Amino acid sequence: AQSVSQHNHHVILSEAASLELGCNYSYGGTVNLFWYVQYPGQHLQLLLKYFSGDPLVKGIKGFEAEFIKSKFSFNLRKPSVQWSDTAEYFCAVMTSYDKVIFGPGTSLSVIP
Amino acid sequence: DSGVTQTPKHLITATGQRVTLRCSPRSGDLSVYWYQQSLDQGLQFLIHYYNGEERAKGNILERFSAQQFPDLHSELNLSSLELGDSALYFCASSVADRGDAGELFFGEGSRLTVL
Numbered sequence: 001a002q003s004v005s006q007h008n009h010h011v012i013l014s015e016a017a018s019l020e021l022g023c024n025y026s027y028g029g030t031v032n033l034f035w036y037v038q039y040p041g042q043h044l045q046l047l048l049k050y051f052s053g054d055p056l057v058k059g060i061k062g063f064e065a066e067f068i069k070s071k072f073s074f075n076l077r078k079p080s081v082q083w084s085d086t087a088e089y090f091c092a093v094m095t096s097y098d099k100v101i102f103g104p105g106t107s108l109s110v111i112p
Numbered sequence: 113d114s115g116v117t118q119t120p121k122h123l124i125t126a127t128g129q130r131v132t133l134r135c136s137p138r139s140g141d142l143s144v145y146w147y148q149q150s151l152d153q154g155l156q157f158l159i160h161y162y163n164g165e166e167r168a169k170g171n172i173l174e175r176f177s178a179q180q181f182p183d184l185h186s187e188l189n190l191s192s193l194e195l196g197d198s199a200l201y202f203c204a205s206s207v208a209d210r211g212d213a214g215e216l217f218f219g220e221g222s223r224l225t226v227l
Contacts, residue, residue, distance in 0.1 A: 100216060
């Protein structure tokens with residue numbers, strides 16, 4: 001069965017620190033990859049997506065992610081986090097069976 | 113505002129009861145996805161409809177059913193409710209069934225509490 005795992009359940013960083021959130025998926029076919037963010041009290045919204053082409057994709061608010069096919073990974077990065085980045089981050093995979101499977105989420109807390 | 117509307121926002125009911133959650137997708141979106149989010153399970157994919165037809169099923173219990181109507185709104189029916197069904201139920205919509213669009217737009221969720 002398809003699944004998505006995220007390396008960290010909860011990450012705590014100081015402002016200006018660099019961020020990397022790990023995501024791995026298990027599915028052998030073609031996938032579309034996403035990172036979604038859920039700010040406190042808000043709905044999930046898209047940060048960035050990968051469908052094809054350049055494996056390094058840039059999203060909103062300075063986030064980027066790199067797709068490494070051989071490692072089935074799609075890690076999210078940001079060089080310098082801000083307090084406003086405090087949120088829950090979800091990696092997601094869309095498979096050819098029209099399913100969008102989400103990882104368990106990583107809670108990021110940024111300390112001013 | 114994502115453009116996806118879910119009602120009710122909060123619902124409290126008793127075990128054994130039946131509830132219906134409603135989702136209105138963004139204007140023009142043909143796909144509706146339902147997810148269950150609980151503290152210990154994360155976001156669990158339940159079911160996907162595209163233009164009225166079921167496209168994919170996830171970990172949806174037999175006590176749960178869904179449908180998408182001709183006007184594209186969708187309903188998730190939960191019956192014989194158990195305490196463990198308490199969760200946040202999200203609906204998301206997308207313009208396509210898959211492919212280059214792909215981005216899901218989420219509603220704010222319906223929080224179900226079963227007592």
